[in-house]
Amino acid sequence: SSGINAEYGGNFTDWHQVPDYSNVGFPIVDVQSDGVFKVTKPVNTGGLVSFGTVAEQMLYEIGDSQCYALPDVNCDFSNVSIKEVADNEVEVTGAVGTPPSSTYKVSATYIDGYKATSMAPMIGPKAAQKGQLNAMSTIKRCEKLFSKMGIGSFEEVNVECLGSESNYGKSKESSDAKEVVVWTSVRHKNKTALELWAKEIAGASTGMAPGFTTLVGGRPKPTPILRYKPFYYPKELVDITVGEDEFKSSNTEFSQTQPQSPPEETHVVVNEGEHSYRLEELAFLRSGDKGNSANLGIICRDKSLYNALDARLTSAAVKEYLTFLGEDLVVTKYNLPGIGAFNFNLDNALGGGGVVSLIFDFQFIAKKQKNTDFVIE
Numbered sequence: 001s002s003g004i005n006a007e008y009g010g011n012f013t014d015w016h017q018v019p020d021y022s023n024v025g026f027p028i029v030d031v032q033s034d035g036v037f038k039v040t041k042p043v044n045t046g047g048l049v050s051f052g053t054v055a056e057q058m059l060y061e062i063g064d065s066q067c068y069a070l071p072d073v074n075c076d077f078s079n080v081s082i083k084e085v086a087d088n089e090v091e092v093t094g095a096v097g098t099p100p101s102s103t104y105k106v107s108a109t110y111i112d113g114y115k116a117t118s119m120a121p122m123i124g125p126k127a128a129q130k131g132q133l134n135a136m137s138t139i140k141r142c143e144k145l146f147s148k149m150g151i152g153s154f155e156e157v158n159v160e161c162l163g164s165e166s167n168y169g170k171s172k173e174s175s176d177a178k179e180v181v182v183w184t185s186v187r188h189k190n191k192t193a194l195e196l197w198a199k200e201i202a203g204a205s206t207g208m209a210p211g212f213t214t215l216v217g218g219r220p221k222p223t224p225i226l227r228y229k230p231f232y233y234p235k236e237l238v239d240i241t242v243g244e245d246e247f248k249s250s251n252t253e254f255s256q257t258q259p260q261s262p263p264e265e266t267h268v269v270v271n272e273g274e275h276s277y278r279l280e281e282l283a284f285l286r287s288g289d290k291g292n293s294a295n296l297g298i299i300c301r302d303k304s305l306y307n308a309l310d311a312r313l314t315s316a317a318v319k320e321y322l323t324f325l326g327e328d329l330v331v332t333k334y335n336l337p338g339i340g341a342f343n344f345n346l347d348n349a350l351g352g353g354g355v356v357s358l359i360f361d362f363q364f365i366a367k368k369q370k371n372t373d374f375v376i377e
Helices: 051-058 127-149 191-201 303-312 315-321 365-371
Strands: 028-031 037-040 074-076 081-086 089-093 096-098 103-123 156-162 179-188 223-234 283-290 293-300 330-336 341-347
Touching: 051 081, 051 089, 051 283, 051 293, 103 127, 103 191, 127 156, 127 179, 127 191, 179 191, 283 365, 293 303, 293 365, 315 330
Parallel strands: none
Antiparallel strands: 028 037, 037 089, 074 096, 081 089, 103 179, 103 223, 156 179, 283 293, 293 341, 330 341
C-alpha cells in the first residue's frame, strides 16, 4: 500500500504545521528486502514526513488492520512501529504477512440509471430553510409532471444545505446560516425525467422563496450511474500466463512469524481531574472510502492515551455520534496497539458510494472533520 500512501504529501490533521503547500515534496519510500522501509521526501521541498503523517496514511482506506487483503499477501499492521529517525525521515517496522486467500477480488460495474446534481447559492435570513423549501417544492412539482407522463417517481432524492452544518447531524451548533449552497441530487431510471427536473429548477429563482442567486456550473446534466459490484472469484478458475521475457517471478516463502510486540509506551502528563477534550486534541484522524464503506483511523498523539481512548472510543459510541448516517450503519472496531491507534470500519455509510451516491460527502472527507469534535471526557 506504499503507492497510495505516497499520494498525499500534505493531507494531515495538523495541516497548520505543514510548511509550503505550494512546493509539496511527495514521499519517497525506500523498501528493504526484510520489509522494513523508510519514508522521506526530496530536499528543499515543502510538506511533512513525521510519525503523524505516516501513521495517518497507513490507516487510509483499510478495513481489518490484522488481515488487510492484497493480491499477493494478507497484511497485519496491528503491531507496526513508526519511528522518526531524522528530520522528515521515518522508519516503519513490524508489518507481517500471511499467505493470500484462494480468491481474486473482482471490481465490476454496471449501468444503473441516471443521476443529476445542482448547486445553488441561497442568501439571506433563514437561508437553509428557504433552500430546503425551494428544492423540495421543485421535486414535488416534477413528481406531478412525471405522473402525467407515466415515467414514475424519482428513485432517490437528497437535499443538503452546505454552510448550515448539514454534515454535523445532531451535534450541529447553528441553524441560522445566512449564506448556504443548496446541494440537490436526484436519481431516476429515465434520463428524460432528469432533463425535465433540470429545466424546472430555474423557476425557483423567480417563483419561490427569495435569495436564489444562480446555478453553479449552469443547468445540471444527467450522467449514467456506474454501480460498483465487487465479488470474489476462485483463483483456480483463472488461467494466467506470464511471458518469461516480460517478468521473472520468484517463489515467495511466507513466514509464519507472529507480530512483534508493541514498542514501549511513552507517557505525557494530562490535566488531572474532570476535563473535556476534542478528539483532535488527543489524536490524529484519517478517513478513506471503499464503495459504500468508509473507514475512520484514530491515532493517539501519545501512546500513554491508548488505554483511556480505547475505553471511550467503542463501536457503539462512534455509531451513536454518526447516527445521522442512517439505521443501516454498521461499525466495526480494529485495534493497532503498535502505534496506539484504532480503525473503525463503517459499512453502509456513503449512500451507495462513489458515483452512485447522491450525498455531498460521498468519500467521508467532511465527516472525518466532524469527528475531530468528538468529545472525550
